Amino acid sequence: MAKTWKTEPAESLRVGADVRLADIDPGSTPGFDGDKKYGRQALESGAEQLSELQEKLFADSRAGGGKSVLLVLQAMDTAGKGGIVRHVVGAVDPQGVAHHAFKRPTEEELAHDFLWRVRNQLPDAGMIGVFDRSHYEDVLIGRVRSLVAPEVIESRYDDINAFEAEVAASGTTIVKVMLHISSDEQKARLGERLERPDKFWKYNPGDVDERLVWNDYQEAYEIALRKTSTEVAPWFVVPADKKWFARVAVQRLLIGALRGLDLGWPAADFDIETEKVRLATS
Amino acid sequence: MAKTWKTEPAESLRVGADVRLADIDPGSTPGFDGDKKYGRQALESGAEQLSELQEKLFADSRAGGGKSVLLVLQAMDTAGKGGIVRHVVGAVDPQGVAHHAFKRPTEEELAHDFLWRVRNQLPDAGMIGVFDRSHYEDVLIGRVRSLVAPEVIESRYDDINAFEAEVAASGTTIVKVMLHISSDEQKARLGERLERPDKFWKYNPGDVDERLVWNDYQEAYEIALRKTSTEVAPWFVVPADKKWFARVAVQRLLIGALRGLDLGWPAADFDIETEKVRLATS
Numbered sequence: 001m002a003k004t005w006k007t008e009p010a011e012s013l014r015v016g017a018d019v020r021l022a023d024i025d026p027g028s029t030p031g032f033d034g035d036k037k038y039g040r041q042a043l044e045s046g047a048e049q050l051s052e053l054q055e056k057l058f059a060d061s062r063a064g065g066g067k068s069v070l071l072v073l074q075a076m077d078t079a080g081k082g083g084i085v086r087h088v089v090g091a092v093d094p095q096g097v098a099h100h101a102f103k104r105p106t107e108e109e110l111a112h113d114f115l116w117r118v119r120n121q122l123p124d125a126g127m128i129g130v131f132d133r134s135h136y137e138d139v140l141i142g143r144v145r146s147l148v149a150p151e152v153i154e155s156r157y158d159d160i161n162a163f164e165a166e167v168a169a170s171g172t173t174i175v176k177v178m179l180h181i182s183s184d185e186q187k188a189r190l191g192e193r194l195e196r197p198d199k200f201w202k203y204n205p206g207d208v209d210e211r212l213v214w215n216d217y218q219e220a221y222e223i224a225l226r227k228t229s230t231e232v233a234p235w236f237v238v239p240a241d242k243k244w245f246a247r248v249a250v251q252r253l254l255i256g257a258l259r260g261l262d263l264g265w266p267a268a269d270f271d272i273e274t275e276k277v278r279l280a281t282s
Numbered sequence: 283m284a285k286t287w288k289t290e291p292a293e294s295l296r297v298g299a300d301v302r303l304a305d306i307d308p309g310s311t312p313g314f315d316g317d318k319k320y321g322r323q324a325l326e327s328g329a330e331q332l333s334e335l336q337e338k339l340f341a342d343s344r345a346g347g348g349k350s351v352l353l354v355l356q357a358m359d360t361a362g363k364g365g366i367v368r369h370v371v372g373a374v375d376p377q378g379v380a381h382h383a384f385k386r387p388t389e390e391e392l393a394h395d396f397l398w399r400v401r402n403q404l405p406d407a408g409m410i411g412v413f414d415r416s417h418y419e420d421v422l423i424g425r426v427r428s429l430v431a432p433e434v435i436e437s438r439y440d441d442i443n444a445f446e447a448e449v450a451a452s453g454t455t456i457v458k459v460m461l462h463i464s465s466d467e468q469k470a471r472l473g474e475r476l477e478r479p480d481k482f483w484k485y486n487p488g489d490v491d492e493r494l495v496w497n498d499y500q501e502a503y504e505i506a507l508r509k510t511s512t513e514v515a516p517w518f519v520v521p522a523d524k525k526w527f528a529r530v531a532v533q534r535l536l537i538g539a540l541r542g543l544d545l546g547w548p549a550a551d552f553d554i555e556t557e558k559v560r561l562a563t564s
Contacts, residue, residue, distance in 0.1 A: 059483040086375045093368045095383065095414070099376045132377070190561055200550040201341040205557060211564040268482040275487060279472050282493040 004042045007031035009249045010256045013236040019225050021218050026182040027241040032248070039244035046251045047091035053258035054096045054128055056265065061126025063266035066171040068123040069257050071250070072131045074140070075179035076217060077207045078189035079240045080247075081132050084179070088251045089130055098123045101132040114138040114156065115163050122167060128254070129172075135160060136224055143220040144213055157227040168232035173257045176233060177250055178221060179240035183214050286324045289313035291531045292538045295518040301507050303500050308464040309523040314530070321526035328533045329373035335540035336378045336410055338547065343408025345548035348453040350405040351539050353532070354413045356422070357461035358499060359489045360471035361522045362529075363414050366461070370533045371412055380405045383414040396420040396438065397445050404449060410536070411454075417442060418506055425502040426495055439509040450514035455539045458515060459532055460503060461522035465496050 012031035032039065060067060071089070073081045089097055100121040109117045115135055123129025139160070143153050168174055190211075193203040210217065229235035236253055240246040294313035314321065342349060353371070355363045371379055382403040391399045397417055405411025421442070425435050450456055472493075475485040492499065511517035518535055522528040 062483050082375075082377065085377050089376050090372070092376075093364075094371050094374075094376060094379050094381045094412070095364065095367050097376050097381075099379075101377065130376070187561060187564070191558070194554055194558055194561065197550075198547045200554075201344050201548045203550070203552070203557070205552050205560070208557070208560045208564050211561075265480045266483045268479075268485070270485070270487050272476055272482075275485070275490070276473070276476055278487070278490045279469060279476065279493075282469070282490050 004034050004038055005031055005252065006033045008256060009236065009238070009252045013238055013249060013253075014229075015225050015235050015237050016229050017226050019222065019229070019235075019237065021180065021222050021225075021237070024180055024237055024239065026180045026185065026239045028239045029242060029245045030239065032245060036242070036244045039242075039248045043087065043244070043248045043251060046248065046255060047088075049255055050088075050251060050258070051091050051093065053255060053263075054092045056263040057128070057258060057261065058093075058096045058126040059266055060261075060263050061124070063269065065263075065266075066125045067173070067261055067263075068125050068127050068129060068171060069173045069175065069254065069261075070123055070129040070131065070167070071254060072134045072136070072174065072176040073179065074134060074136050074177070074221075075240065076181055076186060076214075077204075077210065078186050078193075079179035079181040080243050081179060083243055084177075084247060084250050085130060085132065087247050088254070089128065091251075092128060096127055097130065098127045099130045099132065102134055102137060115159065118163075123172065125171065135163070136228075139224050140217065140220045143223075144216045157224070160228050161230055161233075164228070164230065164233035173260065174233040175253050175257050176229075176235045177253065178225065178235060178237050179246055180237050181240045183211070185241040186211065286316050286320055287313055287534065288315045290538060291518065291520070291534045295520055295531060295535075296511075297507050297517050297519050298511050299508050301504065301511070301517075301519065303462065303504050303507075303519070306462055306519055306521065308462045308467065308521045310521045311524060311527045312521065314527060318524070318526045321524075321530045325369065325526070325530045325533060328530065328537060329370075331537055332370075332533060332540070333373050333375065335537060335545075336374045338545040339410070339540060339543065340375075340378045340408040341548055342543075342545050343406070345551065347545075347548075348407045349543055349545075350407050350409050350411060350454045351536065351543075352405055352411040352413065352449070352454050352456050353536060354416045354418070354456065354458040355461065356416060356418050356459070356503075357522065358463055358468060358496075359486075359492065360468050360475075361461035361463035362525050363461060365525055366459075366529060366532050367412060367414065369529050370536070371410065373533075374410060378409055379412065380409045381412045381414065384416055384419060397441065400445075405454065407453065417445070418510075421506050422499065422502045425505075426498045439506070442510050443512055443515075446510070446512065446515035455542065456515040457535050457539050458511075458517045459535065460507065460517060460519050461528055462519050463522045465493070467523040468493065 009031055075081050118135045139153055139156050164174055193199040225235045238246050238249050357363050400417045421435055421438050446456055475481040507517045520528050520531050
């Protein structure tokens with residue numbers, strides 16, 4: 001892996017208050033020393049690492065540990081959120097994954113604060129939580145489509161930062177990923193869905209409506225990235241025109257987050273020799 | 283696959299009102315024509331089938347379909363529930379799986395009817411739900427440990443049958459699996475957990491306490507199997523001393539359940555040519 005990653009994605013893909021999306025090439029593969037073939041190899045060997053690290057996280061929780069990891073995925077349609085879940089998260093034992101796709105809010109959800117439904121889906125200790133869309137929709141489509149007053153949108157960034165600081169303090173490592181796709185690549189991917197009968201169900205005419213305000217979304221993303229990339233909950237912009245790169249990069253971010261927890265296997269909380277005797281005579 | 287399965291597990295492993303657990307060899311591999319090596323090959327090719335079938339189920343739900351599948355896993359400790367989840371269910375896109383492990387009931391859960399917490403975890407349309415333990419604990423440990431009065435236990439079988447009939451009628455295909463392990467094999471597996479520091483966290487001294495009432499559990503299982511194996515929610519007893527067999531058998535049961543739904547890809551609910559034009563000009 002040292003050979004494939006010249007620079008860790010945790011460094012090279014991290015963005016801050018000065019991020020400019022237009023300066024990040026969606027077709028680039030920053031930090032990765034290799035092409036698609038090496039990317040696939042890295043994904044395969046990373047799958048085992050990720051799976052073992054998650055098992056340690058799970059074991060730690062059984063021994064009383066309170067740690068968890070939360071992957072937040074945001075992107076324009078077709079950018080590959082689903083592929084990340086299937087090909088990266090899919091390598092982890094389903095018992096250790098809490099996946100939640102946030103849809104258009106229900107009446108009940110709208111009757112609460114915008115973070116209410118998000119709190120309800122936070123991962124338990126030992127789990128990797130995955131948010132497919134998230135509270136960020138409330139400052140993305142919320143902003144682009146003027147779903148609430150501008151001053152409400154403005155107040156939400158602070159609300160989000162306070163919320164995420166609290167979540168992080170409670171033991172959850174937050175990894176926020178924006179999959180960064182180009183408009184041309186999106187057009188190609190939507191076009192493919194219109195050609196294949198096994199993909200029709202993934203096509204939604206509304207996706208074209210959203211394309212028509214592409215620049216507004218880019219602006220809304222940029223504002224959100226600038227205002228909410230914090231020390232405890234940083235944003236990573238992952239170039240996503242190359243699916244293989246986006247997958248191996250997000251996998252590497254997760255591996256890094258889990259390694260950062262520095263977990264070993266929990267010690268036995270029983271007397272091993274006593275138990276051997278009990279078992280033998282049972 | 284026709285070569286490996288002489289008889290479908292849906293036939294050969296299905297039990298009814300006359301089942302006798304003592305007559306089913308936990309080390310057997312009924313219906314499967316091959317050894318471990320063929321079992322692994324079958325598991326691999328089955329993984330792709332299962333994954334595609336689940337995607338069709340998911341697509342169907344997006345097009346308004348209300349169908350889902352529920353796998354109920356019950357077993358003595360170490361019988362391999364976790365391995366089924368990891369190696370069989372793990373082949374399915376995490377977006378299409380709703381896994382829930384039922385633990386000792388909380389105070390809130392105990393304050394409700396025993397089926398209350400189970401209803402809350404039923405799979406949404408398009409999903410494969412997995413119950414790692416279930417409402418059956420309430421007639422297994424509930425019976426063996428006399429957690430409630432005998433007449434309450436007796437009434438629960440009817441409650442369960444009525445509940446499952448309702449769930450099935452709502453569009454959920456129910457597959458109930460008891461992993462059938464021998465006492466000797468359990469002893470060997472628990473012993474392994476006491477030898478490996480990476481397995482200590484899986485060992486619980488309480489497991490030996492349960493071994494001491496092994497026969498009571500076998501009896502409680504047998505009664506439950508006899509009383510609740512119905513047309514709409516049949517029980518399958520899967521010999522589980524050979525892990526490879528249990529996995530490939532449960533996989534085959536799931537594949538059969540999904541095939542039984544006879545789903546194709548949903549038709550486009552939009553005009554394809556119109557959308558091609560809209561996309562091209564977007």
